[in-house]
Amino acid sequence: MHSYTCRCILKESPVKTKPTLISHHLCPYVQRAVIVLTEKGVDHERVYIDLADKRAWFTQISPLGRVPVLTVGRDVLFESQVIAEYLEEVTEGSLHPADALAKARHRSWIEFGSETLKAIGTFYRANAAEFETARAALADRFNRIGGEISGPYFSGAEFRMIDGVWGTIFRYLDVFDTIEDFRLHEPNGPVAEWRSAVMARPSVMNAAPGDYSRRLRQFLLARNSHISTLIRDRATGKRTAVTRVSS
Structure with a gap:
C-alpha cells in the first residue's frame, strides 16, 4: 500500500x-x-x-x-x-454545462466513455484471431464521438468533466502508440485535436502515477494476448503481422 x-x-x-x-x-x-x-x-x-x-x-x-x-x-x-x-x-463552479439538456448530453457521452473503456479491455485481451474485430470495434467508437466534438475540448473552450473522462481513455492510447500504429482514430481529425488538448491539461497529466506507462506495459505483457506478442516482438526486434480488413 x-x-x-x-x-x-x-x-x-x-x-x-x-x-x-x-x-x-x-x-x-x-x-x-x-x-x-x-x-x-x-x-x-x-x-x-x-x-x-x-x-x-x-x-x-x-x-x-x-x-x-x-x-x-x-x-x-x-x-x-x-x-x-x-x-x-x-464545491464552487461547475464541470458541467449550466443548460440541463447540454448537461444531460455530456452525461450521455460520459457513459459512452465507460463503454469505450470496456472496448479497450476487449482490445488488449484479444488473441490474434480476435484482434482485428476488436480493433475495428474500438476505432468505431472514436469515429462515433468524433462528430460530437466542438473543439478544442468536447464542447468548446472550457474544460468539462467529460474531457477528464476521455483523458483516461486517451492515456491508454498514448501507451498503445508506443507498441504499434493501430489506426484507432484519424491522425489529424477532431478526435486527435481533442486528445491533444485534453492530454495537455495539468489535471489530466498528473492524474496517474509517474510510472503509469511502465506499469501498463507490464500489465499488457502479462495478458497472453496479441498485444502481448507485439510488445515481446518489438523488444526482440521481430515484426508481427497485424491483419486488417480494408475499409
Whole structure:
C-alpha cells in the first residue's frame, strides 16, 4: 500500500474534511476522480492498493470490491461518477454545462466513455484471431464521438468533466502508440485535436502515477494476448503481422 498527498493545489480546499482516495495505479476510474479533485481544488490524500491482494479493511469499506473509494471523515463513497458528482455539488463552479439538456448530453457521452473503456479491455485481451474485430470495434467508437466534438475540448473552450473522462481513455492510447500504429482514430481529425488538448491539461497529466506507462506495459505483457506478442516482438526486434480488413 502506498500513500500520496496531493500538494498541487495551494489555495484553501473547499472540502473542509480532507478526503482520502483509495486508488490503484492503473485504474482509469481512479484517474477520473483525481481529475475532478484537482480541477475542484480539493486537497486530498491518495492511498494505492493492490487489487490482487485486497486487504480486509478495504473489502469492509468497498461493497463492490473496486476502486476508487473516497473516504470523507467516517463517510465512504464508491464508484467514480458518484464521487465526481458529489464533488461537483459541494464545491464552487461547475464541470458541467449550466443548460440541463447540454448537461444531460455530456452525461450521455460520459457513459459512452465507460463503454469505450470496456472496448479497450476487449482490445488488449484479444488473441490474434480476435484482434482485428476488436480493433475495428474500438476505432468505431472514436469515429462515433468524433462528430460530437466542438473543439478544442468536447464542447468548446472550457474544460468539462467529460474531457477528464476521455483523458483516461486517451492515456491508454498514448501507451498503445508506443507498441504499434493501430489506426484507432484519424491522425489529424477532431478526435486527435481533442486528445491533444485534453492530454495537455495539468489535471489530466498528473492524474496517474509517474510510472503509469511502465506499469501498463507490464500489465499488457502479462495478458497472453496479441498485444502481448507485439510488445515481446518489438523488444526482440521481430515484426508481427497485424491483419486488417480494408475499409
